[in-house]
Amino acid sequence: MNSPLDDGTPAPQVGNVLIDSAAVQYRDRSGKTALALTPTNLRFKPGAFTALIGPSGCGKSTLLNAIAGFVPLSEGVILVDGKHVTGPSPDVGVVFQQYALFPWFTAIGNVEFALKRFGMPKEQRRSQAMAGLTEVGLADRARSFPGQLSGGMRQRVALARTLAARPKVLLMDEPFGALDAQTRIIMHELLLRIWESRRTTVLFITHDVDEALVLSDRIYVMSAAPGRIIDAIDVTSPRPRSVERVDDAYLAGRNRILRLLRRPDAASAPPLPDRNGSIAPLSARRR
Amino acid sequence: MMTETRKALADFLRVPASLGGVLAVWALTTSSGAVNTEIFPTPAAVWAAAVELYRDGLLTTDALVSVRRAAIGFVVGSSLGVLVGLFTARIRSVGYTLHPFLNLLRPIPAIALVPLAIVWFGIGELSKYVVISYTVFLSVWLNTDHGTSGVAQTYIRASRSLGAGTAREFFEVVVPAAAPHIVAGLRMGCALAFLSLVAAELTGASAGIGYRIQEARNFIRTDRMFVGLIELGILGALLDFCFLQISRRLVHWEQA
Numbered sequence: 001m002n003s004p005l006d007d008g009t010p011a012p013q014v015g016n017v018l019i020d021s022a023a024v025q026y027r028d029r030s031g032k033t034a035l036a037l038t039p040t041n042l043r044f045k046p047g048a049f050t051a052l053i054g055p056s057g058c059g060k061s062t063l064l065n066a067i068a069g070f071v072p073l074s075e076g077v078i079l080v081d082g083k084h085v086t087g088p089s090p091d092v093g094v095v096f097q098q099y100a101l102f103p104w105f106t107a108i109g110n111v112e113f114a115l116k117r118f119g120m121p122k123e124q125r126r127s128q129a130m131a132g133l134t135e136v137g138l139a140d141r142a143r144s145f146p147g148q149l150s151g152g153m154r155q156r157v158a159l160a161r162t163l164a165a166r167p168k169v170l171l172m173d174e175p176f177g178a179l180d181a182q183t184r185i186i187m188h189e190l191l192l193r194i195w196e197s198r199r200t201t202v203l204f205i206t207h208d209v210d211e212a213l214v215l216s217d218r219i220y221v222m223s224a225a226p227g228r229i230i231d232a233i234d235v236t237s238p239r240p241r242s243v244e245r246v247d248d249a250y251l252a253g254r255n256r257i258l259r260l261l262r263r264p265d266a267a268s269a270p271p272l273p274d275r276n277g278s279i280a281p282l283s284a285r286r287r
Numbered sequence: 288m289m290t291e292t293r294k295a296l297a298d299f300l301r302v303p304a305s306l307g308g309v310l311a312v313w314a315l316t317t318s319s320g321a322v323n324t325e326i327f328p329t330p331a332a333v334w335a336a337a338v339e340l341y342r343d344g345l346l347t348t349d350a351l352v353s354v355r356r357a358a359i360g361f362v363v364g365s366s367l368g369v370l371v372g373l374f375t376a377r378i379r380s381v382g383y384t385l386h387p388f389l390n391l392l393r394p395i396p397a398i399a400l401v402p403l404a405i406v407w408f409g410i411g412e413l414s415k416y417v418v419i420s421y422t423v424f425l426s427v428w429l430n431t432d433h434g435t436s437g438v439a440q441t442y443i444r445a446s447r448s449l450g451a452g453t454a455r456e457f458f459e460v461v462v463p464a465a466a467p468h469i470v471a472g473l474r475m476g477c478a479l480a481f482l483s484l485v486a487a488e489l490t491g492a493s494a495g496i497g498y499r500i501q502e503a504r505n506f507i508r509t510d511r512m513f514v515g516l517i518e519l520g521i522l523g524a525l526l527d528f529c530f531l532q533i534s535r536r537l538v539h540w541e542q543a
Contacts (some may be wrong), residue, residue: 065332070444090450100445103540104463113459117450165449 002005014081014168015201017044017067021076024062035154036062038228039076042220046167047199051212051219053257059227060205064171067203080116081168090117093167093200095175099154101146107157108133108142120286132160136190152183156190163194176211185242188214192240209257210243213250231260328510333420333517336510345499348517353496356412356487357480360419365476372431377461382432389428397422397483401490410491417500418490421474422483430475434468435461467541470534475528481523496522 019042037059044050052060059135065071066079069087078085080092089193111129120128133139136156146154155175162170172191176184192215195202206212212219213235221231237250246254310330315499316322324332340346375382375389397418399509408414438461446460462469496515503511 068444068448070448088444088447090448092448094444094448096441096445098441100439100441102442102445102460102463104466104538105459113446113451114449116455145540161449 015044015045015046015199016079016081017042017169017201017203018079019043019063019067019076020079022063022066022073022078023075024059024066024071025074034201035074035226037066038226040229042229044201044203046201046216049195049202049204049216051204051206051216052222053206053209053212053219053261054222054227055261056207057227058222058224061106061173062223062227063222064173064203064205065148067169068092070172080214090114090165091168092163093165093170095155095158095162095170095172097174097177099151099158101154101158101161103146106143106145107138107149110146110157110161111164115162117165129160130166132164133157135194136160150183151179152187155179157188159191161198163198167200169203170195172202173206174205174207177207184211185236189240191215209254209261212257213237213253214241214243219253219257221257223260231256233257325507326509328357328513332510333513336508337514337517338509340499340514345494346514346518349494349496350516350522352492353484353488354522356415356495357419358483360416360487361423361477361480363416364420364423364480365427365473367420368427368472368476371424372428372469372472373462375428375463376432376435376465377457382436382460389425393425393429396486398486398519401486405490414490415487415492418487419480419483422479426479427428427469427476430472431465431469434465434472437468441540447518455463467538470538474527474530474534477526478523481519481526484519523525 019040021038021041023035023038023039024037025033027033040063050064054060062071066073067080067085069085069089069092073088080089083091084100085092102113105113108126111132112125115125115128118125130139132141133142136159138153138156138160141149141153144153149157158175158201176187179187188211204212204215216235219233219235220229221233223230233253233256235249235253237247237253241250302505314330315329317324328336337346340349371385375385400418400421401414404414404417408417429438442460442464445458446456451459483499484495485500488495489501496518500512500515503509503515
């Protein structure tokens with residue numbers, strides 16, 4: 001499974017996520033326990049871009065928090081490159097919905113925070129942080145504090161900061177939900193450009209059907225009460241995609257997802273992906 | 288641009304306008320003959336008393352002695368307050384054990400502590416430092432504890448998933464995240480240091496603004512009492528102003 005991709009670029013060796021019967025329990029105010037996430041089996045191959053879509057309360061953030069090591073599993077396991085997820089780790093980077101930038105550090109200071117774990121000399125750290133900001137197009141705002149930046153700029157810094165820690169898996173929790181439509185499109189292009197050059201495994205949570213379709217190789221649809229995955233959709237439309245130029249496959253995918261979101265029980269056959277829920281490499285599908 | 292200038296000018300004129308108004312009402316009331324000026328002195332009499340105290344060298348000495356006491360009490364009290372606050376907020380067992388006791392201390396005013404302070408620490412400088420530190424400590428502890436236990440979970444999660452260890456999480460995330468609350472606590476502690484100063488100087492003193500007010504009572508020198516009160520007011524306001532300027536720079540992101 002670690003064979004090189006057909007297009008000649010070496011296959012990413014890292015970023016294999018295996019979710020095996022993982023469930024998350026929570027205790028409500030009356031002290032009763034309930035399942036936020038029913039036992040789930042999923043697998044993200046190295047370099048895959050996967051989206052999770054579903055109504056609020058469907059457990060999509062719970063699943064992301066479990067992979068990030070923020071919430072403990074009540075059963076099952078999550079493995080990242082064969083290693084058990086037992087807590088937060090720099091192997092799994094997270095871009096949060098509310099940016100979570102440290103307002104007391106400048107933009108470059110935030111990126112440097114992520115670089116400090118490598119224990120490199122200060123000048124090297126500084127220049128690497130600057131390179132990271134350049135990658136997201138924010139080199140000229142390096143000295144600005146997050147409070148002085150717009151929402152889109154903040155999310156660029158957040159992305160640069162998360163990538164600076166060199167995660168094997170990138171988890172994004174509705175990262176562009178608060179941005180206006182125009183900024184969101186620019187951010188999509190930026191994210192795809194970075195993903196294509198780094199080939200980090202990405203799990204992207206959204207409640208926007210088009211966002212999921214434009215970005216991902218595969219989309220999992222989730223449903224609430226109890227939180228579970230009800231469908232998996234492979235997006236076969238060729239990249240680059242955009243919402244104003246859609247093909248039939250895209251439309252079919254959109255209709256299917258919208259129907260599921262409206263009537264979750266309408267999921268045709270139980271299409272729960274098997275443990276090897278495999279996603280063909282993008283390049284292979286382009287042919 | 289124009290409105291900016293006008294606003295700055297209005298701000299600048301606010302202080303003299305407010306103080307001038309109070310002074311005018313004070314002068315009119317006391318010179319109208321409706322009140323006994325022995326008990327409620329005129330501004331002119333208070334000014335004369337201030338000049339007299341200054342000539343005797345008491346005005347400056349008292350201020351220096353009092354500021355020194357307040358400063359030492361503040362430094363000791365606020366250092367302990369920040370330290371204990373960080374511990375009670377971050378280490379569950381410490382917080383669990385200390386919270387009830389500290390909450391019991393909170394309603395005890397500084398002045399109630401004076402007799403005990405005299406018995407335990409004598410009438411020297413130490414008992415004054417203890418009384419002031421106690422008051423400052425409680426305020427700073429409360430704010431530090433509150434701010435530090437309320438650090439947003441997202442910051443902690445971000446820090447951990449970026450590979451920061453416990454020490455870095457504490458010094459680069461928890462402390463700055465709590466800093467606005469800590470600074471607010473320090474500012475209140477600074478004001479409280481002055482407020483408890485008078486109580487502290489009841490523990491038998493031979494100098495200090497609080498002592499001078501007490502002494503004036505023995506001679507019914509209300510003019511001198513007014514000098515002391517105004518001195519306390521001016522010093523406290525100046526200190527608070529300086530504190531605000533420093534804290535704005537210290538936690539600059541709060542205003543952003």
